Amino acid sequence: MLSVRRRGFFALFPAAAILLLFLVTYLREGVVTVPKLSGRLGGLPSGDEEPTFWARLPVHYPPSHIRPLPTGKPVRYPRVQAATFPVEKDPDARARRRERRAIVRDVFHKAWLSYRELAWGADELAPLSGGTKNPFGGWGATLVDALDTLWIMNLRPEFDEAVARAATINFTSTDLPELNVFETNIRYLGGFLSAYDLSGDGRLLRKAVEVGDMLYKAFDTPNRMPIARWDLHAAARGAEQVAGKALLAEVATLSMEFTRLSMLTGDPKWFDAVQRVADAMAAQQDSTALPGLWPLEVDGKTAVFNSGSVFALGAMADSAYEYLPKMAALTGGRLPVYRRMYEKAVDAAVKHNIFRPLTPADEDILIAGNAHAKEHGIELEPQGQHLACFWGGMMALAARLFGRDEDMEPARKLVEGCIWTYRAFPHGVMAEAFTMAPCPAGAVAGDDECRWDEAAWKREVLRRAGKDPDAAGSDAEADAIIKKDRLPEGFTSISDRAYVLRPEAIESIFVLYRVTGREDLPEAAWDMFTAIDRVTSTELANAAVRDVTTPETPEQKDSMESFWLAETLKYFYLIFSDPELISLDEYVFNTEAHPFLRPLK
Template sequence: MVYLRPSRVVLLGLSLSASSVLGGSIQKNDLSLPADAQTNRDRVKNIFTTSYNAYKDHAFGHDDYTPISKSFTDSRNGWGASIIDAMSTMWVMDLTDDLNEAIDFASKIDFSKSNTQDNVSVFESTIRYIGGLLSTYELTGKKNQALVDKAKQLADKLSQAWVGNSDIPYGHIDFTTNSPARDSSNIAEAGTLTMEWWALSKYTNDQKYTQLAEKSARQPVIDISCMLTGLPGQGIDPSTGNPVGGYVTWGGGSDSYFEYLIKYPRLTNTDDDFWTDMWSTAVDSSIKTLLSVSDVGNHLYLADYDSSRRIRHVGSHLACFYGGNWIMGGKLTNNETIVNYGLELVEGCWNTYSSTATGIGPESFAWKSSGPDGDYTGGSTPSAAQEAFYAQHGFYPTSSFYILRPEVLESNFYAWRATGDTKYLDRAAQAISSFEKYLKVDEGFAGLTNVDDNSANATKVDDMESFWFAEVLKYLYLTFDDPSHVSLDEYVFNTEAHPFQAPSAKEKYGTGVTPSSAPQQPEQSSTPTVSDVGPAATTSPMPSSLGLGGLGIRDAVKLFRKDLW
């Protein structure tokens, strides 16, 4: 095993500048909304109030509402996850009465014990409960001290997940015995604590929370067998800090680790370049290795990489946050090449929505690309129906359900705020219509078992999890809201879409990465191994969309792939 700090890595897809670059603003200046924005904003607000009123009537105080059976589940230890997750959205939508009721409820939660027999997830409790409590504390003028006190009570219990000298916490704790479940974890669980625990340190004046979260996020190492610089494997052993397997993905189990590498330095304005450089290295390695263009429809996706060192042509709704993340990070580092790749990835993920009968995307999907192993997914051979779907749409669903996930609409929101292109507003409006038509039930909104079934008797999923309130409806609402309200240049969203106030941007983030001035072809015919990468390594930059005889990003990716083969 070898751990390489980004400062020792030659970036493969981008050129490394010796001088600093100015950090860019994320939002486009002078964004203007069309006349129908108010109508669409009101439609989203109505979906929220309809959903939340149904939750209040049948499940208040519990974690999740089951809209078909009109009952509840307690998937997050019975502390009222939907209430805490909804609070920052209530503030955004100016739902004062509901917000005051929610704050009163939150101030009385006893986080010293679980209300269920389940172990407590450090990751889920951090992003939903601690994130929701501290974000609401900020948004409401920092006057509800009980919200900080409750976040501290929970974090103090969760801190027992760090055992001995281990830098990484175990993923779950038994709150009855105050002992962790000693099992393996993943880099998302290890690396998605920094924003929330830093905010807790800020409001308690106790740096131990930041120290715990930072050492956990710094620890993921690179499995030398993977050869993907800056892209640690998904699994990790908290007892040693070593990788478990070599599976690389921007999807579940890894996703928010990469997300926070760029969000944390923006929130804190830290002088430590580690975070931004690690993110830039991960993006660069992904551009070189994981970007993939479907051989039908020319859609750009981000593939996975398995322990057999093969590209898996698979994607997921969860992973579709990457478009918005690359747009944000590219803007922040003043790197339009990354921004353009992010925008193209947004297009690919939106294709998974626009291609289905309901206009809503599936949980997971696959595609084919030209070249060696172009149809490899690591799973079953596609059925005749999947082949037919692929021939028409350039991807095929591998899991067709939708459980009210936000990521595609999240990235669509970033694309709108960064470009001002009204096509992103049109897409958000289409999503609202699909939700109203296909998700609405008697009391509330439910997921779908098959997004390509638009029949009247299509089967629905009896669950309305808390991120419906925290993420989906917040991102949709803000897409049609005044862009100066919760500006991306003034707030940073945690992975549960709870906004945290950010200071004015620094002049630069990271050591300074800029797009290539002229496209070049790689000198090597294969990806360099980890041992090849270091101060003396020489690699050529990835072709950018600026040049190549007018070729766009997707054609450039295919040309680069062909050269590697």
């Protein structure tokens, strides 16, 4: 086990132990100023490391200057986690929590052992056939993505074996014609950095530098904007590159990982690269068609972030917003621009994107939807997405960090909206995407205009289906659509009926629980976990399902993305763990649920 090896290392080399203690002290400050740190930890040989393949390539468009990491004392943010957790005071409740945690761990371990036996080193295990899939470079996405989960769940022999295997990954070779920079960043770079922050094993930081050097090459463009779908083969041959069209999330979700890598190595080049993107976003935030939010598509070639009419909170935009308060936490508040961007974005989203739906029991909940800029103004598209369920947790975290107490109520209602949506579907599992009938703008709990009205719901079902709600026989036609499309009450359409093992709902329940200590939230999480495991469990692991609206058991797909082990099961495990395990006052999670150390003083 790694812990045993560390004790032996300290016994043999006291000077190395002193050095490691010194470095860990500075790691918790958030910045390490010793360059080439990776060769001096985890039993690696001392001495300078050779530059990686990607670092040795010629640079076509070097930056005119490299911005240093911010310095000075970090902001003293308020405590994020609740002062007390009432459920922890009940011995029976604590015993129940530990039992549930063990069950979650068993589900993870079963999937991990199957991956280890049948797909070791591949990106994904196919959980029905036992085959392999390689959509993320073929470098072992599940292996790297799950490293910190192994550590958190105290599966140390499995962690040691996985680190040894991960240390052999060759990031210069792949069969993919192009690389998704965003996915590579959050899974591989995020995975290595988090596992290093938790374990201190220098092999992980060395691999993080290797991945960081590779992804940094995607910024070698005339205006230093990154290429989202990147031909790394051409880059490796020395070809010149130009950034192009990209989705907002793809270019705005690199900041946490690049900044943490700079903090750990003392090399500011990665921080400088992503801060250029943030500066462009900040400069254009007030000039979009919906000031405060950015449109879905951006133009990397011209660095234009303010041209477009669709403003979403879920797919294709989600983590761009998520990283604003999290970057503030990661940098200790030394860059006020992230708080300013967040506050403008959340104020606009609450006004234009977040809505209260009509529900059968008049539940006081909120759903995060889309907004469209039209000639007559901003128009709500009342579409809910599983991906958008992270908004409640993000708002709760930011409400505590920034002292925005007024945001706690919408944060709570967004989380409860996702809990309610899970329960509304027949198997207790939420569909990927759906629409609902929104209450009139500004309606609140108790308003007559937001009370359940079956006729109003059916009219919205007809409108969503492109039918005339005033035509003769419209009520019968609405009933036919509801039956054919298997619409639970309140839902007007379901555009994607799958559940693909996503984590966003449990993520927000976990964050809200850590922030408030509410006793009902672990119970909601347990209901969610048992429902998910019931429909996704296979002989080998867990599988995505095609349609959660069917009365019979949903058909499973031969797919298990790495985030099932990296995110979903990690959040379930943590909500049933001691609240001080990965405290939100010490760590901040990237969008793939990889915890990074925050500066503490």
